[in-house]
Amino acid sequence: MDLDLMDKVERLPKSPGVYLMKNKGGKVVYVGKAKELRNRVRSYFRDSGDNRLQVRFLRSNVADIDFIATDTEKEALILENNLIKQYQPRYNVKFKDDKTYVSLRLDLRKPFPRLSIVRLPKGAKKDGCLYFGPYSSARAVRETLRIIYRTFPIRSCTDTVFSQRDRPCLYYQIGQCLGACAGKEIKEEEYRQLIDQVILFLQGQNEELIRILKKKMEEESRKLNFEEANRIYNRIQAVEKTIERQKVVSSQLKDIDIFGFYREGKALAIQRLHIRHGKLVGGKADTFVQPLTPAPELLSSFLNQYYGSSYIPEEIYLPFLVEGSGVLVEILSERRGSKVQILCPQKGEKRQLVLMAGKNAKMAFQKDQGNLESYPDQLDELQKKLSLHNLPVKIECFDISNIGGNQAVGSAVRFIQGTPDKQWYRRYRIKTVHQADDYGMMAEVLERHYRQASVAENLPDLIMVDGGKGQLNIARDILDKLAIHTPDLISLAKARDDRLRARKSKGEEKVYLLGRKNPVILSRRSPALFLLQQIRDEAHRFAISYHKKIREKEGLYSSLDDIPGIGPRRKQQLLKHFGSLDRIAEATVEELQAVSKLNKGLAQEIFNFFHGNKGLG
Known part of the structure; x- marks a missing residue:
């Protein structure tokens, strides 16, 4: 030493x-x-x-x-x-947060309120609305909304669409909306009763909700309104079915987070389980390579990072006492605005929950063990084979997606310690290049990306561009222009669309380096190559998904733009009246004529256009 x-x-x-x-x-x-x-x-x-x-x-x-x-x-x-x-030190356990957590918002100040998904940043002030959550993931909140919309016929359309509609949408036709947008016979009082039922459902007061629904069903039956009574009966069945799927794991109707911990050699897993109102609503595991820190210090650091942006529950259960737990309780209580307890249960129901979290942590570790073991070797090999100045813990990759220069987009993705860090993902619509010029597009994306202050202050160890020596030289010129010299720079060439040629070359890919004439050829079985391919393919996926989204969005309006006599104002009138392009395409000539200032000749022109064309794009 x-x-x-x-x-x-x-x-x-x-x-x-x-x-x-x-x-x-x-x-x-x-x-x-x-x-x-x-x-x-x-x-x-x-x-x-x-x-x-x-x-x-x-x-x-x-x-x-x-x-x-x-x-x-x-x-x-x-x-x-x-x-x-x-x-972003290499050997710290780092929780990759997105600075927000997902909740459902209900604005009761409106006559016909709707549920909306919101991402609340830490410390966000409530605005007089009701909030439900937070949920463990966007997927969990979307599943909750799906159940609600199929069970309670409340509106799902945005306020803008709601205010502009003058005829009900498909959800009204199939009985999943009461059609308040189109002036159907639905009173605010009746709609508010539905909203009250939704609130009970979201608050977990299902027994009270079922009691109210059964009483309402009996009232409708006495009035001989059997159709409405049957609808309420179906609602009761749906709620009871949902209750059956929810696992009650705690007799305490509290919000609790439980953490499990498993460590083996240099690697470890931390599992978190989320209990809301006594029900297990979700969980997630994080795996790390961390050879240095003692477990109590490590878990304390993780909790401090995790609850820097995540919802803080009333109680937190841990498998062992963390370092500085008293100080951590003080900080978390200040963030929550009320007292938080950190407990290390030794017996009973609470201890069983901690053991369950630990068991899940071990399973997550075993599932990811191969990646955990190979990750340090991947970085070491990458640094050695490519003669990099930095150990490539943080790698950023750029890709361009376009068809003949149309709707061109670029993407940037970042991996930290071999895993995606999506808070640093960025996508760019090309603004200055209007023809098929991959070099110009790459230059624009790189310059826009690294001119962002937040990015420039947190540079990666390695920058990779998708392409050959030309893309590499363009990237070097842009980084020189911005006086960015710390990261290493490489390009990875792949004939992505020629699968036959890729098979003939046995999967070899070329890594181009600055100052070197010939590329480095990594073995197709190289862990380092696998890591580079994984990151490059993720950048390509992210760019392609954005490109596809833009094409679909533009395609919504391209059909109308191709019809003679349809300008921006008439196009807006049509979309406002019918609600979607599909509904316009399905409309009869008479229905089209009902749109303000649309004569029979133009209505016939629109009808002929759609019925003479197979596609809408």
């Missing part, structure tokens, strides 16, 4: 603070917090049976240690979280 480094450790203060471990290149590779800086950092260098892995790691990876002293442990915990976000 370097004597100068050991001397520096011995001279650390005994106060609370944050320490930053750096490699030989001066790059921060680990950030940690401590109640007493000297004792904490010194503990890493003890060659005991429990931390020999840490000592070996320090000897080969750490050349210097800096520190920032703080007045309190609470300040150290907050500073640690900020520095992890700033430096």
